[in-house]
Amino acid sequence: MKATEITILEEVELENPIFIEALPGVGHVGKLVADHMIDELDATKFAEIYSPTFPPQVLVGEDGMIENMINELYYIRDLGEENQDIIIIGGNTQSLSPDGQYIVCSEILEFLEPFNISRIFTLGGVPTGQPIENPRVLGAASDEAHIELLKEVGVEMRSNDGGIVGASGLFLGLGMRKGIYGACLMGETPGYFIDAESAEGVLLKLAELLNFEINTEKLDERAEQTREMLAKAQQMEQDLINRANAGNADDLRYIG
Template identity: 30%
Template structure:
């Protein structure tokens, strides 16, 4: 049975009508890149660190050449200028199996309920067999009302028959939260479905949606600068990755298909 070590590392200010945004590693790391950018740009306060024996059995070497256990972190950011209070969930990893994913998601919902959170947004990627020039954004969830609130002209909410199952915490938070009368949506952006590909263009499209809807005051100029730097670092890999896809990498779907993996 999984054990969850939740360490309080900061004191949250009083929150009112807070919205939770989740962005953990998954296909293209689309959600993680977007969530990490929000945390950095808003200078959010970290309040919890979560470690577990249900996370991968490894450690990460940090910039100080020391090691860190894999962890998931919870941040808070008070709203200002018309923006909403936020609880931000991000980290290095996801739970490694189905049972622990359920247990972890329930534990997160317990934390959110303690802050009286009623609305959740999860972020992720839709894996394609090619690199999209301009990733499309899709929207689904457990509440038609919340979906309508977040709909924008460039978003597609017709996912049935197009996108496969939403796997992992990003999906389970949508389903399990409904049992607690919480509203939840997933904002998903297309990306190349290779495990070595970083879907920064998809992250950018998601951040545009959140920036407009939530008045996050994110610097899109800074976002553009960061994305160009990341893309330059990985440009040399792209042709090799596309060649691998043509050779039949089993986890990649055909060019006309889409599948959400995590």
């Protein structure tokens, strides 16, 4: 069993596509954006990626149906005003092990080499750890040109501010070493629920950057649900504080 098994569903030719990473991560921000783009923009799946570095499990979906842990490659042709070809990587997981992260991202970039990727955008969330109003979209980039592009659309740059962990960081870092540059868009999110509001912010900045239009109504629906969850989360947070202050050791059983 190799580190990455890639099943090609359709042989496809694309013109200098932009590569967009949107795998699950903090607040599922990237994944929400990917799922929405794939639905709304009629993306076509052309490859499936499996790896023994993914979590050793299957998921139980609708009505008891089992799903493998998977990454998937989609393409969109002629997106937006610039008729830009796009490749999106989505899925339900990332590698569990640190070296697995490097190896899988590296092998995916190798697989994509014949497509002559022009730029890389990676999408994710940046955890605030607590409920947040008006989440910002923060950015980082692997060259000056992309830093300028982000600033032009009002993305605030992170500065000397820790790391970008996982696929969102590695695709940019490994890309740099191959001479492919790009940026990471990160929506602020509390981090402990699926955050459609943060995802909408990221999606709209991406649409502005790549000059395409997209209906965010369904994301708005999900954002509404998110806001309700947010209210619940704040309540839960308060409950936790109340119980912790109740002054007995009862809660200790929930540690670890």
